[in-house]
Amino acid sequence: MKITFIGAAAGVTGSCSLVETGPFRIIVDCGMFQGDAGVESKNFNPLPFDAKSITHVVVTHAHLDHVGRLPVLVKNGYAGQFFATRPTVELAKLVMDDAFGIMEYDNKKFGRPLLHGPEDIAGVMERSKGVEYDEPIVLKSGGGEETVRATWHDAGHIFGSAFIVLEAEGKRVVFSGDVGNVEVPILRDTAALPKNVDLLVSESTYGDRLHETKLTRQQIVENMIADGTKRGGVVMIPSFSLERTQELIYELNDLIDRQHRLPPMPIFLDSPLAIDALKVYRKYPEYYDEEAEKYLQSGDDVFDFKGLTTTYTRTESMKINHIPGPKIIIAGAGMMNGGRILHHARRYLSDEKSTLLLIGYQSPGTLGHQIYSGKSPVRVLGDEVPVKCQVKMVGALSAHGDQKKLLQWIGAAQPKKVFLNHGDPWCKEALAKKLGEVGIAAEPASSELKVEI
Ligand SMILES: [Zn+2]
Numbered sequence: 001m002k003i004t005f006i007g008a009a010a011g012v013t014g015s016c017s018l019v020e021t022g023p024f025r026i027i028v029d030c031g032m033f034q035g036d037a038g039v040e041s042k043n044f045n046p047l048p049f050d051a052k053s054i055t056h057v058v059v060t061h062a063h064l065d066h067v068g069r070l071p072v073l074v075k076n077g078y079a080g081q082f083f084a085t086r087p088t089v090e091l092a093k094l095v096m097d098d099a100f101g102i103m104e105y106d107n108k109k110f111g112r113p114l115l116h117g118p119e120d121i122a123g124v125m126e127r128s129k130g131v132e133y134d135e136p137i138v139l140k141s142g143g144g145e146e147t148v149r150a151t152w153h154d155a156g157h158i159f160g161s162a163f164i165v166l167e168a169e170g171k172r173v174v175f176s177g178d179v180g181n182v183e184v185p186i187l188r189d190t191a192a193l194p195k196n197v198d199l200l201v202s203e204s205t206y207g208d209r210l211h212e213t214k215l216t217r218q219q220i221v222e223n224m225i226a227d228g229t230k231r232g233g234v235v236m237i238p239s240f241s242l243e244r245t246q247e248l249i250y251e252l253n254d255l256i257d258r259q260h261r262l263p264p265m266p267i268f269l270d271s272p273l274a275i276d277a278l279k280v281y282r283k284y285p286e287y288y289d290e291e292a293e294k295y296l297q298s299g300d301d302v303f304d305f306k307g308l309t310t311t312y313t314r315t316e317s318m319k320i321n322h323i324p325g326p327k328i329i330i331a332g333a334g335m336m337n338g339g340r341i342l343h344h345a346r347r348y349l350s351d352e353k354s355t356l357l358l359i360g361y362q363s364p365g366t367l368g369h370q371i372y373s374g375k376s377p378v379r380v381l382g383d384e385v386p387v388k389c390q391v392k393m394v395g396a397l398s399a400h401g402d403q404k405k406l407l408q409w410i411g412a413a414q415p416k417k418v419f420l421n422h423g424d425p426w427c428k429e430a431l432a433k434k435l436g437e438v439g440i441a442a443e444p445a446s447s448e449l450k451v452e453i
Contacts, residue, residue: 001020001021001452002019002450003020003419003452004049005017005201006018006447007029008203008422009445009447009449010425010446010447011424012205013031013033013035014033014065014069015065016031016069017201021168022141024139025049025054025056026139026166027056028057028060029066029175029177030057030066032115033065034068035363035364047073047076050076051076051077051078052078054073054080055141055142056080056083056141057073057080057081059083059084059092060164061088061155061160061177062094062159062160062242063242064095066177067092070082070092070096070124071096071120071123071124072120074116074123074124075116075120083137084128084130084162085131086130086284087160087280087287089129089130091159091280093125094273098273100118102338131152133154133191134151134152134191136151138150146168147168149167149168150166154188154189155176156179156184157187157399158178158242158243159186159243159246159277159284161180163175163176163191171453172194172196172197173197173453176200176201176203178203178205178422179203179400179401180401181398181401184217185217185247185254186246186302188287188288188289190401190405192412193410193415195414197413197415198416199418199451199453200415200417200418200419201421201445204421204423204427204428205422206400206401206423206427207406207420207423207432208403208429208430208431209402211402217247217396218251218254218255220396221251221397228326228328228355229325229326231353232326233326233348233351233353234329234355235326235329235354236331236341236356237328238335238336238359239331240332240334241271243399244397245274245330246274246277246281248397249269249278249308250302253305253308254302258300265326266309267307267309267327267328267330268308268309268310268311268323268329269308269309269311269330270329270331270340271330271332271340273332317340320344321347325354334359334360335367335369345367346381346385349378349380349389350389351389352388352389354390355391355392356392357394358371359394359397376388407434410435411438414439414440417441417453418442419442419443419444419449420432420442420444423444
């Protein structure tokens with residue numbers, strides 16, 4: 001069995017690996033590179049393999065850096081199926097459509113090229129097949145005798161996320177996808193890695209650090225909302241539309257409707273993608289953890305509470321302006337590099353009573369990163385806006401497990417060999433060293449690296 005690292009080998013985005021065994025050529029994830037213009041230009045590089053020669057595509061989860069170039073496979077002649085859990089299939093469609101909408105806008109406004117067409121997204125969807133956690137499927141190729149067994153297990157990272165176990169030629173290889181954080185609402189914990197793994201390809205996003213905090217996630221949310229609203233202004237939360245937003249809504253439901261620890265107040269979910277994603281969450285309650293399931297059975301709609309308004313259309317979104325503070329606006333994009341949050345930022349960044357809460361990683365070059373770094377004034381939708389509001393960064397709500405979580409998860413199964421991808425070089429090095437200390441052979445992966453087992 002041969003594994004080639006294609007994307008997310010030198011950084012955290014563009015996830016893509018190729019597994020070759022017998023007549024099989026399997027692609028694991030095919031995501032977009034995200035970051036500054038230089039990084040994103042890599043999306044237009046020709047694929048380093050012939051898409052027509054690929055026999056199967058398996059997908060870990062619906063984040064853009066794991067699914068964004070699936071349509072490119074179709075465009076280049078891949079004619080086979082795409083396998084992922086049922087929520088991943090549905091969420092991937094929303095994510096690909098959203099990304100296409102942005103590309104189309106950039107194409108019309110700035111003449112930037114399109115990576116693929118809507119017909120390529122349709123091609124992915126027509127040939128997507130939903131799988132269940134823990135139920136192996138058997139992949140076949142061209143009527144031959146040989147097979148590959150593929151099994152998806154819950155990764156606890158986002159709704160429907162999985163790590164994938166591939167078994168063939170008596171070997172067992174695991175692709176971690178992204179590994180979830182601990183004590184995440186709605187999601188179940190990351191399933192245990194199987195034993196006797198010959199090769200684990202693991203992410204290492206936070207391989208060098210700990211998310212340590214004495215407060216629970218819910219206390220963090222409670223404090224940030226209470227502090228932000230007490231001055232009577234607007235609390236702006238640029239939020240990643242998938243998972244982080246739904247978790248925030250779930251926590252607010254608990255704090256306002258169930259525990260009455262926060263008073264009801266006007267809260268706006270101003271992101272069409274996040275609102276669409278909520279429908280997928282509602283459709284698959286069998287994927288919830290025990291607590292969310294219990295709340296649901298008690299009759300509580302865990303994604304709705306007193307004061308919450310979802311604003312899907314532009315007209316609805318504009319009405320938010322007329323509601324007096326204190327109020328909370330949750331809007332995409334998470335790093336403020338686009339989306340409706342920009343309209344609110346243009347209006348309220350200069351308001352001393354308002355607060356900007358950054359709740360996730362801010363990539364250098366994005367507006368979120370500029371504000372976080374103290375820049376003022378900043379350019380928002382063509383206007384120079386002075387930053388006078390409070391700016392706060394809350395790092396503990398990450399969707400990724402930290403070093404401790406990764407060490408425990410990998411350590412419990414003692415795989416024979418580990419390659420680390422999906423992390424900055426220092427994160428991969430730090431985690432490889434820690435794994436080495438507990439007797440597990442681990443190495444950082446690099447672009448185009450080929451491994452045979
Ligand atoms: Zn992810």
